[in-house]
Amino acid sequence: MTSVAASPESGTTAQAQSWLRGDAPWLVPLALLVLAVRGIWFGDPVADFDEQLYSFIGWRMQYGELPFVDWWDRKPFGLFAVFGVAHALFGPSALAYQLVAAGFAFLTALLTFRLARRLVDRAAATAAAAIAVLLLSAYASYSGQSEVFFVPMMLVMATLLVDPDHPHFTRRAAVAMLLGGLALQVKYTVVPQCAFFGLYALWVEYRRGRSVPALAAIAALFAAMGLLPTILVGAFYAAIGDFDAFWFANFASFFERAAAPQGRWIPSHLIGVAPVAILAAGGTYAALRMNRPEPFATWLFFAGWALATLATVLLPGTVYLYYYAAMSAPAALVALPLLDRRGPMKLGPALVLPIALLALLSLPDRRVQSLEERAAAAELARAISPHVGREENCLWIWDGPTALYRLADSCVPTRFVYPDHLNNALETGALGVDQVEEISRILASQPGAIVTADTGMTIRNPDAAALVDQALASDFEEKVTVQMHGRNITAWVRRSPSSVPATATTGTAPQQ
Known part of the structure; x- marks a missing residue:
């Protein structure tokens, strides 16, 4: 009997078929969506307000000038470092940080897609990822607001913690806490999300039968990992003799700033928060009454994270609508039972909701x-x-x-x-x-x-x-x-x- 060697053409065909059956064909349109939604602002130096400050200070860091000392603001050091790296790599123009932000936005899409795949098929997961991308822009993170940088960090934390049965859960949780510490250096208001993830990880450890002393030791480890980046930044400023400037800008001044008369809520926000409210409410109703997601514990994890993210939004004494960009990925994940083709409305919501958000952005205008x-x-x-x-x-x-x-x-x-x-x-x-x-x-x-x-x-x-x-x-x-x-x-x-x-x-x- 003679053997017949496989032809190169058949190998190539098999590889192509494997590629088509995988996630890649669904990620390509998400990448194109990111470019289409964000590309209209590429090169615009006045696309939004706060990012112009972050860009200026990050750009000046190349010349040895430091946040809090040479240039004042109360945002964390890490946010300026992100802009500093962007300008060091791509030059002083706004396009530098906008390209980096687009990369972070695609990472948001990719991670949302991967998390969504735990509950739904690729079509619904793609819809959820598209919604996350569109919500970022709908809430003013279309150019370089801080939310576009910390949302994917929170998604990585969720990815590391979503599987409580993982054999290396404790190690992954410690890495997640360190990543949460890095996210704190982008915006301190992520504290409620970090707290949720930390408490969830401790609950998993408790369910695994950890003793009280062991839980205390793990909690101390988690806290140390989360605080480490901020401690290192503070130590740097102490070493150069400017710890007082760091402390005042990062912490003391936050409590001395007066809250705006509007506070955390004004009636005009009702329309502004409608997209995330509809997604969260629709997904919750679908999960409880129409299309129970499986595993249900995973959806509950997403719902708990969404509530913690809402606390992130509402943490400052004055809340602006663009803060709700933090809800982009959690809201999309909570909405998965509504987007799932196995529900009574089939693929209708997965098609209609992204299209409606895209129309809401009014990109030509x-x-x-x-x-x-x-x-x-x-x-x-x-x-x-x-x-x-x-x-x-x-x-x-x-x-x-x-x-x-x-x-x-x-x-x-x-x-x-x-x-x-x-x-x-x-x-x-x-x-x-x-x-x-x-x-x-x-x-x-x-x-x-x-x-x-x-x-x-x-x-x-x-x-x-x-x-x-x-x-x-x-x-x-x-x-x-x-x-x-x-x-x-x-x-x-x-x-x-x-x-x-x-x-x-x-x-x-x-x-x-």
Whole structure:
């Protein structure tokens, strides 16, 4: 009997068939969705607000300047490090961090898909992953908000813990706690999620028959792993003699900032939270009354995580709608019984809900808006650049896009580079300096240009605003006004430059 060798063609065909039967064909459209949804903002330096600050500080870290010391904010060190790495790899433009954020968004899709596969088929899992991606953008994490970076970290934690019968569960749980500690260095409000995962892991250990002393030791290990990244960052600042600056910015100032009158909820949020509410409520109803998911314990794990994530959203005294981006993946996973084709509505919800979210984003209109606003930013920068320098006659942004400092190639006259810190009445007493005194010092340095907005994003400090208005009326003239994010942004330039320009006290922009 003679044997017949398999032809190369048959081997290739088998590999292709294996690939088609796997997850890859479902992940390709998810990758394309990420690019389609997020790509319209690629290169837009003013796509959103907070990320402009993170980008600036991360970019300046390349030149030895540090958060909390050289540039002030209360976000954790790790968030600025993410932006710093992005700029080190891809340059100083907004595209750098937007590309990295897109990678994190795809990771969100991939991990949501993998977790969903524990309960549903690939079609429903793809729908859940698409919903997670779309919710990120729906809640303003379409460019570089912090939520787009910590959501996949939480998903990895969930992936490590979702199987309580794994033979290496304790080891995986310890790794998950370390990852939670890294997520804390992106945004401290993930504490409730980390607590949920930690308590869940301890419950699993208890069910396995661990003794009380053993549980105490494991709990101590989990806490140590979770706190380790923050302890290391604090130790670094202590080593360079700036621990007080680190402590105040990261912790003390958080409690000194006043809450906005709106608090955690205002009636206008009702429409804004509808997508996550519908998904969570629909998934819960389907799980309990229509299509019980199996294993049910896995769905309960997703539901518990979703509740912990809601606590993350509501933890700050003032809640903005974009915080709900943290709910993107948990809400999609809770909705799995609704998306499952085995339910009474078959694939209907899995098709309708992603399409409805995509329509809600109104991407063609958002593309036009992005192009208009990046053109407006460029116009402001062109008007400002001739009047400012890298070491003197600095630009000062009283209210407007932080990105203008880099776009206009200007020095910065204060370490409070984010305009909101000096114009927001809620920040009075929470900065470590007096807002009016700092503004007086900035104006005394004779900035070459000042940027203002006709309406504030928050409640303005009236004393600080009066000081700025007085300086504009006496020493500056309006150069150009553009529309951006629904506001009129004006660039003012000094009427007659000082014969001896003052030198900026902090930060200069290097040659790009």
